[in-house]
Amino acid sequence: MTAYILRRFLHLIPTFLGATFLAFLVIQLAPGDFITRLELDPSYDRSQIENFRRLFGLDQPFTVQYAKWLSGFLKGYLGLSLSYQTDVWSVLKPRILNSMVLVVASVLFIYVVSIPIGIYSALRQYSWGDRFWTTFAFFGLAVPNFFFALLMLYFALWLKDIVGHEVFPIGGMRSLYIDGADFFEAPKWKQWLNILWHAVLPVIVAGTAGTAGLMRVMRTQMLETKMQDYVRTARAKGLAERVVIYKHILRNAVIPIVASIGFLLPELFGGAGFVEIVMAWPGLTPLILDAIFSIDVYIIMGSISISVVLLMIGNLLSDLLLAWVDPRIRYR
Amino acid sequence: MPDVQPTNDLREGLGEQSQSYWQKAWIRFRRHPFSRWAGGVLLLLYVLALFADFVGPYPEAKSFRKLQFVPPTAVHFKTEDGRWTRPYVCKVERTRNPRTFKLEFNENCEKKYTVHFFVHGYPYKFLGFIPMDLHLMGGPWLTEEEAYLFLWGTDDFGRDLFSRIWFGARISLTIGILASIIALILGITFGSISGFYAGQAVHIVRGVFRPPQKRAEEAGDPQAQLHNGFFSGGALAEGWREARRDRRLPAFLLGLVLQYAFWFAAMTVVWTTMQGFLSITQGVERYLAFAVFGGLLAAMAWMVLFGRLAVDVDDLIMRTTEILAAIPGLFLLIILSGMLAQYDLPSSTRFLLVLAILAFVGWGGLARNIRGFVLQLREMEYAQAARALGAGDARILFRHIVPGTLGYLIVVVSLAIPGYILAESGLSFLGLGIQDPSSSWGLLLSKAQQGGMVALKSRPWLFLPGFFIFVSILAYNYLGDALRDALDPRAEH
Numbered sequence: 001m002t003a004y005i006l007r008r009f010l011h012l013i014p015t016f017l018g019a020t021f022l023a024f025l026v027i028q029l030a031p032g033d034f035i036t037r038l039e040l041d042p043s044y045d046r047s048q049i050e051n052f053r054r055l056f057g058l059d060q061p062f063t064v065q066y067a068k069w070l071s072g073f074l075k076g077y078l079g080l081s082l083s084y085q086t087d088v089w090s091v092l093k094p095r096i097l098n099s100m101v102l103v104v105a106s107v108l109f110i111y112v113v114s115i116p117i118g119i120y121s122a123l124r125q126y127s128w129g130d131r132f133w134t135t136f137a138f139f140g141l142a143v144p145n146f147f148f149a150l151l152m153l154y155f156a157l158w159l160k161d162i163v164g165h166e167v168f169p170i171g172g173m174r175s176l177y178i179d180g181a182d183f184f185e186a187p188k189w190k191q192w193l194n195i196l197w198h199a200v201l202p203v204i205v206a207g208t209a210g211t212a213g214l215m216r217v218m219r220t221q222m223l224e225t226k227m228q229d230y231v232r233t234a235r236a237k238g239l240a241e242r243v244v245i246y247k248h249i250l251r252n253a254v255i256p257i258v259a260s261i262g263f264l265l266p267e268l269f270g271g272a273g274f275v276e277i278v279m280a281w282p283g284l285t286p287l288i289l290d291a292i293f294s295i296d297v298y299i300i301m302g303s304i305s306i307s308v309v310l311l312m313i314g315n316l317l318s319d320l321l322l323a324w325v326d327p328r329i330r331y332r
Numbered sequence: 333m334p335d336v337q338p339t340n341d342l343r344e345g346l347g348e349q350s351q352s353y354w355q356k357a358w359i360r361f362r363r364h365p366f367s368r369w370a371g372g373v374l375l376l377l378y379v380l381a382l383f384a385d386f387v388g389p390y391p392e393a394k395s396f397r398k399l400q401f402v403p404p405t406a407v408h409f410k411t412e413d414g415r416w417t418r419p420y421v422c423k424v425e426r427t428r429n430p431r432t433f434k435l436e437f438n439e440n441c442e443k444k445y446t447v448h449f450f451v452h453g454y455p456y457k458f459l460g461f462i463p464m465d466l467h468l469m470g471g472p473w474l475t476e477e478e479a480y481l482f483l484w485g486t487d488d489f490g491r492d493l494f495s496r497i498w499f500g501a502r503i504s505l506t507i508g509i510l511a512s513i514i515a516l517i518l519g520i521t522f523g524s525i526s527g528f529y530a531g532q533a534v535h536i537v538r539g540v541f542r543p544p545q546k547r548a549e550e551a552g553d554p555q556a557q558l559h560n561g562f563f564s565g566g567a568l569a570e571g572w573r574e575a576r577r578d579r580r581l582p583a584f585l586l587g588l589v590l591q592y593a594f595w596f597a598a599m600t601v602v603w604t605t606m607q608g609f610l611s612i613t614q615g616v617e618r619y620l621a622f623a624v625f626g627g628l629l630a631a632m633a634w635m636v637l638f639g640r641l642a643v644d645v646d647d648l649i650m651r652t653t654e655i656l657a658a659i660p661g662l663f664l665l666i667i668l669s670g671m672l673a674q675y676d677l678p679s680s681t682r683f684l685l686v687l688a689i690l691a692f693v694g695w696g697g698l699a700r701n702i703r704g705f706v707l708q709l710r711e712m713e714y715a716q717a718a719r720a721l722g723a724g725d726a727r728i729l730f731r732h733i734v735p736g737t738l739g740y741l742i743v744v745v746s747l748a749i750p751g752y753i754l755a756e757s758g759l760s761f762l763g764l765g766i767q768d769p770s771s772s773w774g775l776l777l778s779k780a781q782q783g784g785m786v787a788l789k790s791r792p793w794l795f796l797p798g799f800f801i802f803v804s805i806l807a808y809n810y811l812g813d814a815l816r817d818a819l820d821p822r823a824e825h
Binding site: 145166 | 601662781
């Protein structure tokens with residue numbers, strides 16, 4: 001086992017180098033660089049622009065830039081953001097935390113909602129409830145995230161017109177004022193409550209596709225385990241139905257789901273996606289999009305490298321978890 | 333008479349035709365509750381997209397600058413006194429509300445404009461080369477711009493949303509199919525090469541000279557002279573002899589040229605990187621970098637001079653797909669198209685670009701799955717039999733092995749298409765995909781969030797493209813589900 005883990009870790013090194021180099025290469029595809037925009041600005045003269053280039057190392061060949069970035073990354077330094085003029089981590093950190101509120105809440109939402117429904121659907125296959133949830137799952141998987149977010153905004157606006165005040169907030173992550181006072185002067189619990197209130201609709205949007213997907217996985221898993229011989233044996237030897245379901249079927253059915261928890265790791269730090277853009281949540285995704293448009297190399301590289309590292313570790317973790325929960329699987 | 337009956341039955345049973353895999357699959361497919369609905373909806377959407385010029389009353393880029401965000405034109409079926417009549421529309425006039433200073437669009441029903449069907453309208457080229465001017469709806473008033481027929485309102489440039497949705501359908505619905513076909517071709521090629529040649533080593537570098545650490549052979553061996561020679565004992569000469577023996581010299585020489593070109597390029601890159609890097613660093617980092625780069629260069633030089641490095645093609649391709657998979661898909665998609673969206677490109681090039689990006693991001697997973705299949709299938713008796721009969725690798729691969737994965741491939745493609753449709757509309761929604769004046773559903777939907785939250789509420793018709801994305805993805809998902817149940821006998825439950 002130790003040898004297996006060690007070998008997997010060694011495999012991560014070339015993958016990491018390859019993935020980050022690929023990302024760096026992709027960024028070089030853009031026309032010009034961050035400074036190109038300044039060239040159009042008549043208030044900068046040539047020598048100033050050349051100085052900027054030299055300062056950020058943009059005058060070097062891109063392999064040198066990559067090597068420099070890599071050596072910084074190995075020392076734990078993600079580089080300098082060109083548009084924010086500070087180091088990348090201090091730009092990324094608050095955005096990642098903001099996104100994490102959404103992601104953690106939607107992950108909880110996904111697991112709490114979909115697993116019981118999946119179990120119910122499988123146990124009462126082809127009942128009306130099962131049909132309803134299966135249809136729901138298909139709808140949830142088909143609705144584009146950004147479209148659903150727009151619909152939710154519309155819903156919030158419509159509700160506001162009907163009721164007369166904001167039942168759900170319309171975009172954003174926090175109110176400017178709480179009870180007439182400034183947001184930051186309010187007690188901590190009120191601040192959190194305010195943020196959670198803002199998170200309700202985005203969480204529903206971000207969680208729907210995941211809920212639908214997990215629900216279907218859970219249902220198929222349950223149905224598959226229900227057919228196994230050991231379930232029949234358990235019934236034949238006269239175990240109570242409750243014991244058969246929870247000890248024999250459910251425990252085996254959740255194995256792949258438990259193992260997939262490792263995949264959550266990169267998601268936690270990866271931003272919530274389109275929802276953040278449509279619903280004006282100040283998370284990681286809008287930041288990355290801005291960075292892409294202004295070719296802010298190190299912001300992009302910073303967030304990509306974090307995702308890459310976490311994705312690889314998450315995959316490894318998933319494999320190990322699978323071996324841990326399922327004794328039938330052995331690694332050499 | 334009753335004793336005749338059973339024999340008849342028996343005979344009928346004997347004469348019954350056996351069903352092939354595909355016939356059974358077709359029966360299973362039709363049994364799926366929603367497969368027909370999904371197929372019907374998709375067929376309808378594709379037909380409407382094909383006849384977009386005919387269905388939509390306006391050309392794709394026709395814009396009315398003064399008629400931005402006009403709400404859907406009401407089609408009246410009754411006259412003012414309540415009698416049924418032919419459908420007609422009224423002229424829409426733009427006024428500014430004197431109190432709120434907002435633009436308002438009011439109907440002016442003094443003159444009625446009857447909606448005619450199958451009329452001549454704006455000229456277009458059907459299928460790109462047949463000049464026509466037949467439209468489903470309209471009238472002479474439409475081309476003379478006396479009144480307007482905006483069934484689903486207009487967008488930010490005053491373009492008819494109804495027409496543009498059908499033009500957008502062309503891009504949104506075809507890009508999924510094309511992208512999955514390209515990804516499939518890449519996936520089949522690399523996946524089958526990877527699986528078929530798994531375990532066979534390919535030299536990526538052969539040293540020119542005999543490695544000094546290799547022990548000299550005893551003089552008694554007749555081959556000793558050859559193996560002990562400074563040049564003839566090297567990996568390069570050995571490969572040359574093997575290639576001559578197997579009569580594949582051209583391939584060997586081509587490989588050799590590619591090898592040395594690659595190593596030369598790689599060493600140049602490392603050399604320039606080292607120089608640049610050393611010029612901008614100092615202290616410990618400088619020494620470390622010197623050691624790392626120097627070691628790298630020395631190792632490469634050793635390899636070219638004396639070494640020999642053979643890798644499994646399978647390993648090489650799988651490592652590449654792993655690298656692709658290590659970057660979260662949406663992330664890679666967004667940075668790739670974000671970087672390329674900054675070029676000023678004609679719309680057809682942009683379409684191809686989005687297509688290429690989608691396929692590039694998607695082929696890795698396919699290749700991995702196909703490799704798994706090929707690994708299994710190449711050990712099958714029929715593949716071995718084909719080899720025994722003297723069939724070449726390509727023939728075995730494409731006549732015997734790849735067809736075995738067909739059922740799986742159909743399912744994968746039908747499940748991949750909605751993903752690509754979603755990806756394309758997402759990119760276009762962000763402004764990174766298809767751009768004006770072309771249209772795609774994602775781009776059309778992005779107009780809904782222009783002008784902030786208040787505008788969102790007052791222009792609900794701009795949500796329509798989103799419903800089309802939703803419906804087409806839903807239909808494809810149902811279709812894929814039905815196909816999976818039909819083609820994968822294991823999934824029968």
